[in-house]
Amino acid sequence: MSEPLLDLHGVVRTYSRGGLISSDYFRAVDGVSFRLEPDRPEIFTIVGESGSGKTTLARMILAMVSPSEGRITFRGTDPARLNRRRDRLAFMRQVQPIFQNPFEAFNPLKRVDRYLLMTARHFAGARGRDAERAADQALRNVGLSLAEVKGRFPHELSGGQLQRVAVARALISRPALIVADEPVSMVDASLRMSIVNLFKVLRDEHKVSILYITHDLGTAYYISDRILIMNKGRAVESGDARTVLDNPQHPYSILLKSAVLSPDPASREEALAP
Amino acid sequence: MLKILRDLLRYNREFAAGVALLGFVILVAAASFFSPYPAADSFVVPPDMPPSWPHVLGTNSRGQDVFWQLSFAIRNTLLFGFSVAILSRVISLVVGLVAGYAGGMVDRVLMSINDSFIVIPLFPILVLFYFVMRERMSWAWLALAMAALGWAYDARLIRSVALSLRTREFTQTSIFSGMSMRQILVEEHLPYVLPIVFSTTMNNINWSIGLEVTLSVLGFTNVDTPTIGMMIYWANQHTAMVAGIWWWIAFPVALVVMTFIGLFLLAVSMNEYIDPRSRLARMGV
Amino acid sequence: MATDRTRAVLTVEGLRAYYQVNTFGIEREVRAVDDVSLHVNANEIYGLAGESSCGKSTLVKTIAAAIRPPLRVLAGSVTYRFGERRVSLYDLDEGELARIRWKHVSYIMQGSMSVLNPLRRVRSAFVDFAFRHIGKPMPEFTAMVEAHLKRLHLEPTVLDAYPHELSGGMRQRITIALATVCRPDFIAADEPTTALDVVVQKSVLAELRQAQRETDASVLFVTHDMAVHANLSDRLGIMYAGRLVEEGTTAEVFATPAHPYTAHLIASLPRIGDTQAREGLGGAPPSLADPPPGCRFHPRCPLAMDICRREVPEMAWIGDTHRVACFATKAETA
Numbered sequence A: 001m002s003e004p005l006l007d008l009h010g011v012v013r014t015y016s017r018g019g020l021i022s023s024d025y026f027r028a029v030d031g032v033s034f035r036l037e038p039d040r041p042e043i044f045t046i047v048g049e050s051g052s053g054k055t056t057l058a059r060m061i062l063a064m065v066s067p068s069e070g071r072i073t074f075r076g077t078d079p080a081r082l083n084r085r086r087d088r089l090a091f092m093r094q095v096q097p098i099f100q101n102p103f104e105a106f107n108p109l110k111r112v113d114r115y116l117l118m119t120a121r122h123f124a125g126a127r128g129r130d131a132e133r134a135a136d137q138a139l140r141n142v143g144l145s146l147a148e149v150k151g152r153f154p155h156e157l158s159g160g161q162l163q164r165v166a167v168a169r170a171l172i173s174r175p176a177l178i179v180a181d182e183p184v185s186m187v188d189a190s191l192r193m194s195i196v197n198l199f200k201v202l203r204d205e206h207k208v209s210i211l212y213i214t215h216d217l218g219t220a221y222y223i224s225d226r227i228l229i230m231n232k233g234r235a236v237e238s239g240d241a242r243t244v245l246d247n248p249q250h251p252y253s254i255l256l257k258s259a260v261l262s263p264d265p266a267s268r269e270e271a272l273a274p
Numbered sequence B: 001m002l003k004i005l006r007d008l009l010r011y012n013r014e015f016a017a018g019v020a021l022l023g024f025v026i027l028v029a030a031a032s033f034f035s036p037y038p039a040a041d042s043f044v045v046p047p048d049m050p051p052s053w054p055h056v057l058g059t060n061s062r063g064q065d066v067f068w069q070l071s072f073a074i075r076n077t078l079l080f081g082f083s084v085a086i087l088s089r090v091i092s093l094v095v096g097l098v099a100g101y102a103g104g105m106v107d108r109v110l111m112s113i114n115d116s117f118i119v120i121p122l123f124p125i126l127v128l129f130y131f132v133m134r135e136r137m138s139w140a141w142l143a144l145a146m147a148a149l150g151w152a153y154d155a156r157l158i159r160s161v162a163l164s165l166r167t168r169e170f171t172q173t174s175i176f177s178g179m180s181m182r183q184i185l186v187e188e189h190l191p192y193v194l195p196i197v198f199s200t201t202m203n204n205i206n207w208s209i210g211l212e213v214t215l216s217v218l219g220f221t222n223v224d225t226p227t228i229g230m231m232i233y234w235a236n237q238h239t240a241m242v243a244g245i246w247w248w249i250a251f252p253v254a255l256v257v258m259t260f261i262g263l264f265l266l267a268v269s270m271n272e273y274i275d276p277r278s279r280l281a282r283m284g285v
Numbered sequence C: 001m002a003t004d005r006t007r008a009v010l011t012v013e014g015l016r017a018y019y020q021v022n023t024f025g026i027e028r029e030v031r032a033v034d035d036v037s038l039h040v041n042a043n044e045i046y047g048l049a050g051e052s053s054c055g056k057s058t059l060v061k062t063i064a065a066a067i068r069p070p071l072r073v074l075a076g077s078v079t080y081r082f083g084e085r086r087v088s089l090y091d092l093d094e095g096e097l098a099r100i101r102w103k104h105v106s107y108i109m110q111g112s113m114s115v116l117n118p119l120r121r122v123r124s125a126f127v128d129f130a131f132r133h134i135g136k137p138m139p140e141f142t143a144m145v146e147a148h149l150k151r152l153h154l155e156p157t158v159l160d161a162y163p164h165e166l167s168g169g170m171r172q173r174i175t176i177a178l179a180t181v182c183r184p185d186f187i188a189a190d191e192p193t194t195a196l197d198v199v200v201q202k203s204v205l206a207e208l209r210q211a212q213r214e215t216d217a218s219v220l221f222v223t224h225d226m227a228v229h230a231n232l233s234d235r236l237g238i239m240y241a242g243r244l245v246e247e248g249t250t251a252e253v254f255a256t257p258a259h260p261y262t263a264h265l266i267a268s269l270p271r272i273g274d275t276q277a278r279e280g281l282g283g284a285p286p287s288l289a290d291p292p293p294g295c296r297f298h299p300r301c302p303l304a305m306d307i308c309r310r311e312v313p314e315m316a317w318i319g320d321t322h323r324v325a326c327f328a329t330k331a332e333t334a
Helices: A054-061 A085-094 A113-123 A128-141 A159-171 A189-206 A217-223 A241-246 A251-259 A265-271 B002-011 B013-034 B066-102 B104-119 B122-136 B139-149 B152-166 B169-176 B181-217 B228-237 B247-274 B276-283 C056-063 C094-100 C122-134 C138-151 C156-160 C168-180 C198-215 C226-232 C250-255 C260-267 C306-310 C327-333
Strands: A006-018 A023-036 A043-047 A069-074 A095-098 A177-181 A209-214 A226-231 A234-240 C008-023 C026-041 C045-049 C071-082 C085-088 C105-108 C186-190 C218-222 C235-240 C243-249
Touching (some): A006 A054, A023 A226, A043 A217, A085 A095, A113 B169, A128 A159, A159 B169, A209 A217, A226 A251, A234 A251, A265 C250, B066 B104, B066 B152, B066 B247, B104 B152, B122 B181, B139 B181, B169 B181, B181 B228, B181 B247, C008 C056, C008 C218, C026 C056, C026 C071, C056 C186, C056 C218, C105 C168, C122 C138, C122 C156, C168 C198, C226 C250, C306 C327
Parallel strands (some): A043 A226, C105 C186
Antiparallel strands (some): A006 A023, C008 C026, C071 C085
16 A cells, blocks of 8 residues: 555644643544545545634644644654754645635735745745746636736735635645645635635646635535544544535534534524524 | 835824934034034133033033034934944844744743843943943943843843734745745744834833933943033033033933934834834725 | 514614725725615514625624724714604714613624623623613612523523633623613624534524514624524625615525525525535625725626616615615516
């Protein structure tokens, strides 16, 4: 069997809580395991409410936090152990993030094209004209162009446009994995589906695996191949997304699904019965 | 840059008043280059003359023209204040930004050094410094010593901003764009701490001038370099107040007060202008 | 029913509320609410939907008399009817406003912590906000508050808790209890459940509806979440770029959306069990500092015609309770 793209084995992350005298440990992520296979791009969704540990998990996979116990390997190496800048750059070339708030993902005081050109320079080794060409190419993949973005400040673009710029930036280094933490929760409804659809295009045409982290079961059902449901740091249920969501087995999954409000006024009386 | 100055002058009265006050002080300082008498020479004019033409601010008991003495003094005092402020800003920026961004061990080490500097009693240290240096004491040495002692509070302030900047998503975007720590600190974070740097610069100039005056008045600095403090020192030595030579003390004090107020007004107005929130409002967020 | 203005608790007519900013000589005017007219009937939940910065929060602020510079009301009126008394909000002075707040009109915001003081027990919030309006001695007042909490399935012991000891959902439920304890005629709620998790959101919404039914209040409920509107609102208004573009009963709006924007919003909602491809809308909402001429939706509208680029469509009735501001719908029904 070939080496997995990403392999998590019994990953735990604890944080100490409380003061000097009485502190106890709180397990934000508590024994999560899963693996993504290489050469088989997929959208792997992690669903959970706030406090479920899904964001901590994402931060560990991005090597922003190291696990307290367990093992994370990306193509056979542990990203948390990369100490040299060259190694970390090599890791970041293959794993790129997309964040929740598109207005926060770029410095409000800087022009957004700067981040595209920086990424092209550091990861694709492109400078000047070449960097601009790489940025333009990536922007065209998300339905924008460098001409539309060049010299613009974040506030001059809409949330949807900014989130597409964020996706384009992540694409420049031709990564194998994109970790997207709640990428559409702050994007307006009319623009949300175009971002979600973009992930499908990335998977099918660019062969990028996507770790989609969300609290929204609706979009999870819409785009996921596989799903992992988390509650209080633990993975409670996982498997094929449609199978799990159509017929959840774990009590928490059932509760979560039943709490989703249907966008259909017909069933309103029962839905909000006290 | 010119447009910013024009906007500030037109729409901000504090700024205009600050510029006027400080402009006047700098003019007085610049006049020293045209002084008919060398700064250190004494008994070049008749002593103890009240303000009158051609000695507009009078002359002192050492036979020096108060106006020309004052212009030398304020030049040295301003230079001193700016040197201390710039040097200590550099230290506090580097320490504050690095500690806030790097966090962990680096933060703890830097902050324990920082806190030691905060609790060190300044005045006795500076007096001790004078006794150690004695003859070699010059305003350059004093500026260096004060810069080394005057950065710690502001480094803590800058660190607190840097700490929150580190958790902002755009810092992560910068990291994953392959930027180095230096690039992130200088290009991404610096604009957010500039307002602090500016306002603390003005405060720091005021603080260092004030302390220099105090030390000089007490005679703990080099008596050969004319500064505002040194003028007051000499005036005291010659019991100017008792002798009724009020102009020897009143004019230096008035000029230093003008400097303080001018710097304060500039700090307030520049702060408002350079603040990221106000910048964003002007950009049209 | 909708044309029967006599039953209206709140009537808003031709309201324009702009943000006017002047920093260092750069003047900007953001037309957050531009010529909005609507009314809210007695004992109903009126839902207001729209995307971020479409002016819905600004509208709530003007209705709840919570405006502060740079926000200014330039034109129009906001009129309440409490029993037989008619009150025009912007004719009142500060003292009269203070008497109306909480007693007749209450306001629930997104962050509960802005209402509950973190350093004081929950009880003190009830005393501060409601005691002088209810005008009864303390033991009676306490009994009333406890009874009110029980009706909303909250334990009276929460009164002795500090806000940080409670979960986010519990805090938001307490702010709802707080907003309804004086039995106000009108409650304005601005995204009260947006920050909450789905499981908690459902219980908070259920409580809000129960509180509304218990007290016969009218509610203006603002959220961008169409699924929440589907389950809570009796009537629904859709805002786009500072204007109201469609209004009708919730069932009507969901079954037969008349404005192309509304139609898109409803069609793009993903549902569990349905994998049919859904499209995003091209373009982006316009800047309210410089909105396009004519219909503000025309640059993104699949049905845009020549007239849409020149003239502003008026709200026109297309049913007894359903009205829309769209030239294309008008052409179709004519």
